[in-house]
Amino acid sequence: MDGMQGVQTAPAIPQAAPAYAMPLRRRRLLRGGLQGSEYAWAVAFCIPYIAIFFTFVVYPVAFGLWMGHNPHLYVELWQDPIYRISIVNTIVYLAVGVNLKLFLALLLSGFFMRKRLWIKALLVIYVLPWAVPSLPTFMSIHWMLNAQWGLIDNFLWNFFHIDGPAFLDTSRWLALGSVIAAYIWKFMPFWTVILLAGRMAIPQELYESADVDGASGLYKFTHVTFPLLANLYLVCTLLSTIWTLGDFITVFFVSGGGPALTTNTLATLGIRDAYTVAQPDLGVAAVMTALPLLIPLVLILMRKLRTAEVQL
């Protein structure tokens, strides 16, 4: 009620004191048109959100920046051969893992568009790896790949009487490949569902017109499906790259960064430096070095999200 009265009396002010009209208007504008206790209530209701934002977003980020502000940390990092290996691993993990995952998801989303009942049932099973908790999943994969007593090793021995390969034990690339395979298996279902939703939004009339023109399946994919999904696909790639850059669980629980620390990514190296080496500032610095890649990705994503409103 107070607020409504305030709104009714407001127009009288410029007439009474024209000299103060502009500042008052500006003040009102700054207050979003709210007056008196209305404004106080608005502020009171906003304070908890602002406090939470500062406590859980601004403060941790600022604290992280403060911890990683010493240039000496970056010199120390660069001198560490494990850090240089971790950068290469991060790039390979992102380039191969994200792109292969999304390309396969794109293909599979086409398969799951089919309207047969068994395919719908299969989709439910297919989504399960993504639905189950990550930690036990990756620990199971780690044990499964164990060269001494893992599931694959036992299977090969029992059926073919040969020892299984040492997936995680000696070869960097075999171990990193195992990590990427586990990552794709775990997260591909999610992106398949997203792309499936994208495909479902494409008007069927377009395919019908293509059919009338005698277009083949491949032609329809390259000239109808992909152009219309391209923006969504790009957004998915950017988003997935950002998430994967901070992915700690997959690498840590599948390879543990081994053999001999050769499969660490920046995320796992940061945790190792912070807690195992007990140098939290060095760990933060390791993660900070991902920012030159992360910030442009976020900016491009924001731009693409704006255009995604008008395109599919």
Next chain:
Amino acid sequence: MSNLSRRSVLRGSVALAAAGSLGRPYIANAAAKTVTAWWTQGFVPEEDAAIKKLVAEYEKQSGDTIALSIIPFGPLAQKVVSALTSGNVPDVISYDGADGTVVPQNAWVDKVVDLSDIVAKYKAQYSPTVDLAAQFYNNVTKKRGYYIAPYKTTCVPFHVWGNLVKEAGYDMSQAPKTWDAWWDFFKPMQAKLRDKGHRGLYSLGLQITSTGPADGNNLFYAFVLANGGKNFVTPDGRAHFDDAQVREAVIKSIEYTSKAYKDGYAPPGVLSWNDADDNNAFHAQAILMDFDGTISTEVAMFHDKKRYYEESMTFGLPLGNDGQAVPAQVGAIGCFMPKGAKNEAAGKQFISYICEPKVANEYLKNGLGRWLPAMPSVVKSDPFWLDPKDPHRPPYVTEGLLRPSIPGFQIFNPGIAVANAQQIWGQMQSDVIRNGVSPKDAAEKGFKEIETILQNYKIVQS
């Protein structure tokens, strides 16, 4: 509702803030006798029950409250580092890996409380090595102090499946008395046992790991000591990498361990084993023998009487390759107190209580003797520790408290703690195995990397 105005909201907020700040000291005073304590979870339930019993008895005697949190080893390590970084610390921490990295590094920067007043009460009773191992260098005060109040200690014994040794046609009484020969003794058993159906069994639990935190370093330094490299770092904090004997010891150690791996006597996965992986492998009889700190391996099988009493065996250290006794690496394990602890006096009182010989002894016995008392007089006076009916405790006690011993090298210089945390020697051994680097070059690279770290840890006064 209609009476609420901006001024009344502001007035109310100010009143609430004032009431909060005036009320706080009263609450803080009321809680002054509550000590927050973080404790490492045991490997067996008996260890956790033992600390809970101790705390209950202390609370009854003192009237204080101990807010005890029992946390697994790995997460506790992270929690401790986070607490020391943020400044939001508990009053007392008993983290079993504290002497490895956390305390050497935080004593250096003066972030932990000097507990010399507590240690002074029991100093005469501590083993000389434990006494030395509890002292760390503070780079702010430029002197050493007791930053751990030890109530227990440990060493690294050998764990052997005696039944498998017999099955392979050998007897442990035939085992050679010197270091390399001792390890070699187990090698031929691997093929014999595999022929008898133990597929996937390896003879050596040789932890050439870069993961850590402790086992790979313990193994490597044991080899260095057995090869005569006891002056690797001396108690004054100086490294002696230019000492020919130290260099030779390091090269020989890398040579032996990497060759044993390449010859196929250790599981391929050891390069990335963490501190629990060898225990798991031993329990699964995937390795014939292991070299691992404490007798946690055996204590975990305590309720399986056949395995504990008949099948598994524990051994102290053989002689070095020169026929001389190899000193055991002994740690000072106990409580430390971060600076900023809210109840320092009450916390110290609690720590002092745990360190009392009788209290510590009962606590450690209730934990099935996984850890050793820090005082030799205790094991000599209480028959529990040298009970000949127990196949594990007497050799463990003898190695840790009754034979020559030295502290871990990281006690002498926190730079070694950093090098150990980075698993530099694990990486060097791995370089030889995976990249074909020669042991000599790997040793040189290791020395160089550690020397670079030590540039940041110059001990001014010992």
